[in-house]
Amino acid sequence: METVSSGDPVAVVLAADPRAAAPLPDDVTGRTVDPADADADAFADAALSVVRDADGLDRVREHGGSVPVVASVDDPTGDVATAPGVDAVATTAEDLSATVRWVLARDGTVGAPPARTPSRIERLNAGATRLASVRSTEAAHRAVVAIADEVFPAHRCVVGVRDGEWVEPVAASADVPIEDCNRVRVGAESAETVVETDEPVIEPNPNGERPYDTLLGLPVGDDTVFQLVTAGPDGFDDDDRRLAGLLASHFEETLDRIRVDEALRTERDRLLALFSNVPDPAVAYDYADGEPIVHRVNDAFEETFGYDEATVVGECVDDYIVPEEEAAIEEAVELNERLRRGENVRREVTRTTVDGPRHFILHVVPIRLNEENVSGYAIYTDVTERREREATLRRQNERLDEFASIVSHDLRNPLAVAQGYVDLASDTGDPAHVAKAEEALERMDELVGDLLSLARQGRSVGETEPVSIGALARDAWEGVDTGGAELVIESDVTLDADLARTRELLENVFRNSVEHGSTGNRTESDDSVEHGSTSSRAEPDDSVEHGRDSADALTVRVGEASFRSDGGEGTGFFVEDDGRGLPEEGDRVFESGFTTDEGGTGLGLAIGRRIAEAHGWEARALTGESGGARFEFRTS
Template sequence: MASTNPGSEMTSIDDRATAIRVLHVDDDPDFGELAATFLERERDGITVTTATSVAVALERLREETFDCIISDYDMPRADGLTFLQMVRADNPDLPFILFTGKGSEEIASDAISAGVTDYLQKGTGTDQYAVLANRIGNTVAQHTAEHAIRETRERFKRLIEYSADVVSIVDANGVYQYLTPSSERVLGYSPEELIGENGFEYVHPEDRSVAMEAFAHTVEDAEVTPKIEFRFDHKNDGWIWLENHARNLVDDALIGGFVVNSRNVTQRKRREQELTRQNERLESVVDAVSHDLRNPLNVAEGHLDLARRINDPEHFDRVEKAHDRVKQIIDDLVTLARKGETVEESDPVDLRAVVQGAWRNTATYDATLRGDATGTLRADRSRLQRLLENLFHNAVEHGSTGNRNGRSGDAVEHGGDGVRVEVGRLESGFYVEDDGPGIPPEDRRRVFRSGYTTGVDRTGFGLAIVKEIVEAHGWEITVTDGREGGARFAITGIDFV
């Protein structure tokens, strides 16, 4: 273990002037001073601080930072190995070289067992300092490299753990072999829960074939790196959208599988869907502005011209009626454009009170309201009232008991004489029903489309606005036959307080 022959040492150490601070502990002050002088001469960058006892050395360690410790073995009160144990308590990785004149195989064995970095027996002559300087340089360089590797590994571990992505390795069948810790945050499952599971079993059935086909291309051709999006069954949050990138690294000895990067893009998909809905509403507004508004304006312009020519008050009445229709169209367009946003804040709302308020705001003529819908639900009160007003208006205008040959649902206009409207409670919502002619099954999906109407004086936005408000709350709406042959609109998915 001991070596005093400088020729036996490696001579390829880095001779650059790298600063190395050394603490040399030896109870012989003269030897300590001599060793410091030779070490600083032997290697540029070495600075030696001496201490003549373990107590003094510990004090130095508390006050300063050192890159390496050199210690004698045989010292009063505490020997070199005892000092080593004290150092390791606070500095488990600090290079520690035992440089002693009292050498034996037993001491060398004890030193290695205690975790000494290197062991060197003192000799005669000055060549030993060249050896010691070389040992110091190599030891510090190795320690610095190992420390850098540990830092890199820890940094990589934390990057992987806190990454927004999940990195996994799967076999050719899609069975998980490895997942990064971020899987629990992104997917809801810990790596241990998914390893050994087939990833395709967690893909939405409607997306599974597309995902499997893309993965098959990667299996067949290592150059193919597909990017696909699909729904994944999150442990706690239901279906989420993932964006997956797969790469074939089967031939990589360290990987031996397919590396898949998965990112949660649910929020982006929701924004895209909302943007699509907004664009559809915008198209409806544009269509209405270009067509529905032009018609009543042309009517108003024509009657105004006639009124000027023949001064007949009847034409002014028709101009006023045309302007009223323009106002109604504008009101519907503004509601359709602005009220489709998701309801972010809601308050407890008394259903009976908002029903009565909506009925008072609707031109009901001699129509009657019945039913006893009660309960408190969380909603945007103004939007809920607008929803009910539109359903009431639809029933009154198109559900006339005086003419059973027409259609309701923003289809054919009739008078509101005697129509009966009922609002009632359901287990998870409420319904609005009239006793008019009803809506044929083939028209029930189309009645909610913006601008859909078969009436010459209707905008076709009433029920579209109803659907927008329903979806903004996260509810659902369906239309069926009423008990007395009319139309029945059921709004469900509501949690009553």
């Protein structure tokens, strides 16, 4: 530094770079000393010292004795500014001169130092706070240039954005008209080098072709460049580069935040449009206290579940539409926990609607994936009819398998028997063999009839009407060869049913009881009980062969049945006999083809079950109070 007069006080400035020394008062002689070279001689005539960093402060403490110390730093709260022995702090070049004069003028009275201009780091921090409130990219461009003008008053700032093959200037310092800033082609200039390499660039301008001497370019994200330009071949020191890097980081964070916010707004707008127009029931929710609280619902939700928006807003949606069963409640709790974690949920669920329980695909869309969530959308797609179609198709396939099995096995046996007796009759001429062949063919005709009936029962029931089970049972009883058996109507029950098919159900159950329920003697094995035949044995001398004995009359009772289970209470009707009861494999009596009688088809009760299922009823077989067979049909 230049010495004004030999009588002026001397200020020793500890700085490795002579450019780091700020202007001193005109009547103070400044001497710049590299901290590495500072010794006692350097401070021999010093009236005070100016330090920029910890190295300079250490040298003053070691060699400067009691010389006053002024810290010339950007951060007034940093380690150097707050270190013991520092008499005053100056954070700007403008402040340093006044602070030095104040220190030299002290007469032992501790007075207030001169008002301090905010340091560059303080101005940068204040600017970063302003950036946090910016809501658009264009506003961020303008704001960062204004901050740069405050932090770097000796430099000029330009922000450029890559647009295809060019980097276009979009904002510049107040005294640099944007129209005077030239765009540059990618790959040809320093700005593009910054964009392509993602590295800072400091470029001298030795040829004087541009209106600056030095450019400092910093990448901001993938497509933006933050540039400082200044006069002089060495226009940027370490502090400039450090502060420029900090400002560029704040700028990048701001642009990233704006992009995320804009994407979220776009997504919210899209979801809101979808929410309003989607034909499926939808709920907008806010997650609070472990529960999805309704924010709004669409028209389809109101129509499907029967609750208007005013009723459910502010309430937990689960309280209104989740069934009361424990399993459904536990499932809802588990889904809510996944929702809280920000998972995208898609699952088939059952929910209570105005039409009763129905099946839905629940698709929950959180606003933010894979992080703690506070809001989102839930969409319910009704798949009840699809489930019913799948169940119908599954039953049809099962019936087809049963049909194929019976056709391939049961029909072949009587056909083979008939063929054998025909061959014997042809070989021997004995007409008795022809009679046996006719019996086998009759057996085939019976099987074909039962198979056709079984196939028909898979279809939906026809038109239903109120039906008295007591009256219908009497009609069905007349259509069965009951021998000496007796029908007792204990109680009557009226239900909606397809009259013709319900009568067929009763006929099959009655026939099963009459043919296989008697406790009388049998000409064949005592355990040849068939629960399934639909054959009508009309011959009067056939009763012993099929389990009936006129001396031991069978009683068949019909009446109303009550049910109680985990699924709740219900009603229906029963058919119960006082005969031999169910075979050991009683749980199989409704299976098609199951029989314990070599002459039975095993299809009668299977047909009855199919008719019941077509009505939506539940059929079950159990042992009655007297030990006979009891068949119950739950209709509600």
